[in-house]
Amino acid sequence: ALTTGIVGLPNVGKSTLFNAITQAGAESANYPFCTIDPNVGIVEVPDYRLQKLTELVDPKKTIPTAFEFTDIAGIVEGASKGEGLGNKFLSHIRQVDAISHVVRCFADENITHVSGRVNPLNDIQVINLELILADFESIEKRITRTAKLAKTKDKDAVAELEVLELLRDAFEEEKPARSINFTEEQQKIVKQLHLLTSKPVLYAANVSEEDLLSPEDNEYVKQVKEFARAENSEVIVVCAKIEEEIAELEGEEKQMFLEELGIKESGLDQLIRAAYDLLGLQTYFTAGVQEVRAWTFKKGTKAPQAAGIIHTDFERGFIRAEVVSYEDLVDAGSMNIAKEKGKVRLEGKEYVMQDGDVVHFRFNV
Ligand code: GDP
Numbered sequence: 252a253l254t255t256g257i258v259g260l261p262n263v264g265k266s267t268l269f270n271a272i273t274q275a276g277a278e279s280a281n282y283p284f285c286t287i288d289p290n291v292g293i294v295e296v297p298d299y300r301l302q303k304l305t306e307l308v309d310p311k312k313t314i315p316t317a318f319e320f321t322d323i324a325g326i327v328e329g330a331s332k333g334e335g336l337g338n339k340f341l342s343h344i345r346q347v348d349a350i351s352h353v354v355r356c357f358a359d360e361n362i363t364h365v366s367g368r369v370n371p372l373n374d375i376q377v378i379n380l381e382l383i384l385a386d387f388e389s390i391e392k393r394i395t396r397t398a399k400l401a402k403t404k405d406k407d408a409v410a411e412l413e414v415l416e417l418l419r420d421a422f423e424e425e426k427p428a429r430s431i432n433f434t435e436e437q438q439k440i441v442k443q444l445h446l447l448t449s450k451p452v453l454y455a456a457n458v459s460e461e462d463l464l465s466p467e468d469n470e471y472v473k474q475v476k477e478f479a480r481a482e483n484s485e486v487i488v489v490c491a492k493i494e495e496e497i498a499e500l501e502g503e504e505k506q507m508f509l510e511e512l513g514i515k516e517s518g519l520d521q522l523i524r525a526a527y528d529l530l531g532l533q534t535y536f537t538a539g540v541q542e543v544r545a546w547t548f549k550k551g552t553k554a555p556q557a558a559g560i561i562h563t564d565f566e567r568g569f570i571r572a573e574v575v576s577y578e579d580l581v582d583a584g585s586m587n588i589a590k591e592k593g594k595v596r597l598e599g600k601e602y603v604m605q606d607g608d609v610v611h612f613r614f615n616v
Contacts, residue, residue, distance in 0.1 A: 252284055253549070254291070254319040255453075255526040256347030260374050261365050263355035264457040264491035269322045271491065271519055274498035277317040290322045296527055297520045298534060300577050300607065301545050307585065308538045316534055316545035318527060321347055328377060331384035341385050341447065349529045350452045351522065352378065353491075356471035357459035371471045372478055375454070379427055382447040387422040390415050390444065414440045427452075430482040451529045454479050454486045455522055463490040464513055487525050489518030533606035536577065537561070538586070554602040558612040568615035572598045577607035 257272075259265035272292035279285060285293045295315040305313045325340030344350065354371045355364065366373065394415045400408035414437050421431050427448030433441055441449055454475055462469045466488040479486045497517045500508055509517060531550045535557060536543065548557045554574075559566030575586070575595045583589035604610075 252286065252319055253348045253530045253532065254286075254321045254346075255349045255351050255530065256321045256323040256344055257351045257353060258323045258344070258378060259353035260355070260377060262362055263353050263374065264357075265322070265353045267491035267495055268353055268455065268457070268489065268519075269320070271494035271498040272320050274495065275519060277315075281314055282317045285317065285319055288321075290324065292320045292322070293317050294320060294519075294523050296523060296534065296545065296547070297516070298545055300534075300536070301543065303581060304536055304538050304543050304577070304609070307581065308540065308543050310538070310540055310543045312542050314542060314544040316547045318530070318532065318547060320351070320526070323347070328381070330381040331388070341381070344382065344447055344450070345445070348450065349526060350450055351455055351526055352452055353455045353457055354471075354475055356456045356469055356475065356488075357462070357490075359459070369471065371456070371475050375475070375478065376425070379448070380425060383422050383425060383427060386428065386446045386448050387419070389446070390418055390422075393444075394419065410436070411440050413437075418444075418446075422448075427482060429484070452482075452484045453522075453525050453529050454484060455518075456486055456488050457491050458488055460490055460493055463488070463493060463518075485525055485529070487518060487522045489522060494519045533604070535604055535606075535608040535610050537611070538580075538609050539611075548604055550606075552604050553600065554598055554604060554610075554612075555600055557604045557610070558614065561612070564616065565612050565614050569600065570613040570615060572602060573611040573613065574598050574602070575609050576605065577609055580609050 257265060257269055269292060272294055275294060277293045277295045279293055282293060295317050298315060301313060301315055323340065323343045325343060330340045352375065354374055355369055356371055358369050397408050397412045397415060401412045417431055418428055421428065428441065428446045429449050429451065456472045456475050458466055458469055458472060466472045472488060476486045494517060497505060497508060498519065532547050533550050534545050534547060536545055546560055548560060554572045555566050555569040558569050573595055575589050579594040580589050583592055583594060589595050
């Protein structure tokens with residue numbers, strides 16, 4: 252399963268946020284494909300569409316889809332020098348598909364900051380630099396080898412060398428691979444390099460309880476947003492401490508607490524949805540009277556493989572999919588009316604699943 256790793260310097264609120272994630276935790280029995288590991292938190296993906304479908308179909312139960320956050324352990328500073336726990340930090344990052352980087356944007360004199368004072372941009376760069384150094388090292392050897400081949404006019408080597416040199420220039424300026432605008436061809440080459448700094452990143456700006464309502468007034472948040480824009484990354488504002496409290500609540504209680512706080516959606520829910528997007532994940536629904544359920548697929552997945560997410564038999568015996576978009580179904584008001592209106596399509600093996608598809612798979616056993 253695709254996962255997002257949570258990273259951050261000590262005392263930024265990383266454990267508090269991860270705690271909120273495991274508190275909010277999904278019923279793991281529903282998600283046998285998820286990893287059971289103390290460093291992995293399984294979260295349900297908030298989706299208003301699921302609620303709407305439930306009202307429409309009135310099923311016995313409703314099951315949201317879920318995915319994983321991994322708490323990345325290990326020591327950050329000096330990690331690229333390859334010592335002990337630092338090494339572990341890098342190898343954990345290598346295994347995740349995207350990164351949620353928690354940044355301290357709250358001032359609290361009682362909580363020590365590792366470098367003496369709150370400075371989010373500096374904090375970000377401490378971690379990014381370790382990753383940049385590790386990537387730098389891994390391409391250096393490759394540059395020597397590829398340069399030799401490129402001299403023989405080997406076409407692939409020439410193209411790769413060009414990419415490697417762009418990367419090296421960026422790394423020398425302490426910029427991550429994701430800040431470079433590569434062509435599509437070049438992106439394929441970059442992918443094979445398995446770099447740490449080409450993984451997509453999302454910054455979680457951890458603000459104080461007071462700042463949660465008007466994060467625009469927080470100078471630190473402004474700085475982080477500006478920085479993130481320059482490297483094509485997103486920022487979500489959270490207050491880890493409050494998230495921990497919200498995570499203990501459910502349903503109406505949660506709604507009431509959010510209203511009291513004056514916010515529409517918890518920071519954690521926003522973070523979950525942003526991380527889901529960042530991983531290139533989308534949702535389709537099955538909507539029967541027994542169960543209305545959301546399922547996660549990777550953008551670009553075709554119908555038989557999407558069916559296989561429910562059960563391998565569905566993929567093996569795939570015949571076709573009956574598909575209606577969420578909007579069309581809600582417009583129609585019921586599956587039967589949607590059918591009468593011709594909104595339910597029959598799709599075959601080559602159909603590329605779309606976010607929000609409501610599907611019924613037909614298959615041979
Ligand atoms: P970690 O070292 O990054 O895992 O940080 P922790 O989650 O252990 O947090 C360090 C300290 O900061 C703890 O005392 C937390 O209670 C406190 N803290 C975390 N988030 C917030 C927050 O949003 N506001 C305030 N005021 N304190 C926080």
